[in-house]
Amino acid sequence: MIDENATANWFSKPGDSIRVIMQQRNISAHDLAESFEDGLDAVRGLIDGSRQIDGPTASTLSAMLGATAKFWLKRQENFDIAVDRAVSQVQESGQEELLLRLPAPGPKARGKLSLERRAAELRRRLVFFNVPDAQSWAGRYGRLVGETDYRTSKTYASKEDATLLWLRRGELEADMVQTRVWSAENLLDRLREIRKLSMIRHPQLFLPKLKTLCAEAGVALVVVKAPDGCRASGAIRMVDPDKAMLLLSFRYKRDDQFWFTVFHEIGHLVLHKANTFVDGDALPGDADRESEANEFAAECVIPPLRESEFQRIKPERDDIVRFSVSIGVAPGLTVGQMQHRGMVEPNKLNYLKRTWDWSQINPATV
Incomplete structure (x- = not known):
């Protein structure tokens, strides 16, 4: 029996509804x-709920996804009524101040x-985090640190709010990505092809291929570019039972750091899925898990x-380039490991690393 309260x-x-239909009909964002x-x-x-469905939008959705324009308008109306009800109940419950302290996108x-x-x-805030009350937020995000592995510079202190906004925006972006069912085995099967992508110079050329290989697994x-105060370079999280998210910030905009972050996060996905995303007991600073992910990345x-x-x-x-070509990675990655060890x-030898700026990265992220 469903508890109505x-x-x-x-x-x-x-x-x-839009996401479900897009998935069913194989319509991409x-x-x-x-x-x-x-x-x-x-x-x-439309996906994150910040855009209202008006008449023209309803007609467009009807033409692209099916159902009538009236259906989409009613869907928006029901949503608005439900959110208004949630807001009123939060205010009556005394949770308002707690939720208003949460970060939200846009100006404060x-x-x-x-x-x-x-x-x-x-x-x-309720719409952005897709939660109806404080209890739901706590269940989904209250132990976010315990449920999420993210690489962050030890030199700077991360502001929790900024990191939370970055992670949530990543989840919303992941909502628009169609994937097959999550499989660690399939991801490992594609690791060799993923490594080869480090040989490609430009993000516009390698990022689409990287996204495709990951989606197949x-x-x-x-x-998502990290907001001010967020020092994370990568994160992973199970956003659905059969879908993982690998979130990157391009924080260092350098190939050795970027690809090590990719391999590090893949390491967490294939080595620590049960501990990290099911139990949620381990912290991202756990030395053993971080060491294992770093070792996995180094071996990649x-x-x-x-x-x-x-x-x-x-x-x-010449020696570094020759060796790098023979193992199938860009020379900058080899230099990064030489420096680290x-x-x-x-x-020294940083000229062998490739660097990018956001004018090169942004076109590859859409």
């Missing part, structure tokens, strides 16, 4: 975006808020069978 404030975004003047921004807004509200603005800010690979760069040869490399350009100084 427990589900009274539950709501479902129209974007949930890019396919749907072509029908909107503002492209992927429109699809993002300043000064004393009117009752109307408080309700709007509360609504914004049930992993939604997404790139330098295969164990080539380790002795690697140790004998001379710190010279103290074989060369950190300021």
Whole structure:
């Protein structure tokens, strides 16, 4: 029997229906975006609930996804009513202050808020995190640190709010990525092809291929630039029972750091799925798990069978390039490992690494 009191404030975004139909009909976010003047921004807004379905939007959805325009308008109306009900129940429960302290995208509200603005800010947070109350938020995000592995610089302190916003935006981006059912075995089967992508110079060329390989193994690979205060370079999380997210920030914008982060996160996915995403007991700072993921990543760069040869490399350009080509990775990755292991100084041979800026990265993220 369903407990009506427990589900009274539950709501479902129209974007949930949109995602299901897109998956069923094999319609990609890019396919749907072509029908909107503002492209992927429109699809993002519909998926995350921030964009209202009006008459023209309802007609577009009807043409692209099926059902009538009236259905989509009613779907929006029911959603609005449900969210308004959730806001009222939160206010009556005394949870309002707790939820208003949560981070939200966009500019922060300043000064004393009117009752109307408080309700709007509360609504914004419930919709953004897709939760109807504080208990639901705590169940889904309250132990986020314990459920999520993310690489972060030890030199800087991460602000929890900024990291949470980055992770949530990653989840929303992952919602738009169609994948097969998550399989660690399938991901490992594609690891050799993933390694080869490090040889490709430009993000616009290797990122689409990387996304495809990951999606074939049930992993939604997404790139979200970290907001101010968030020092994370990568994260993984199970966003659905059969779908994993691999989130990247391109924090260092350098090939050795980028690819090591990719391999590190894949290591967590294939080595620690049960501990990290089912139990949620382990912390991201757990030394054993981090050490295992680092070792996995290092072996992705330098295969164990080539380790002795690697140790004998001379710190010279031609030797490094020759060895890197023979193992199938970019020279910058080999240099990164040499620096990490103290074989060369950190300021030496960096010209062999590829660096990018956001003008090169952004076109590859859409």
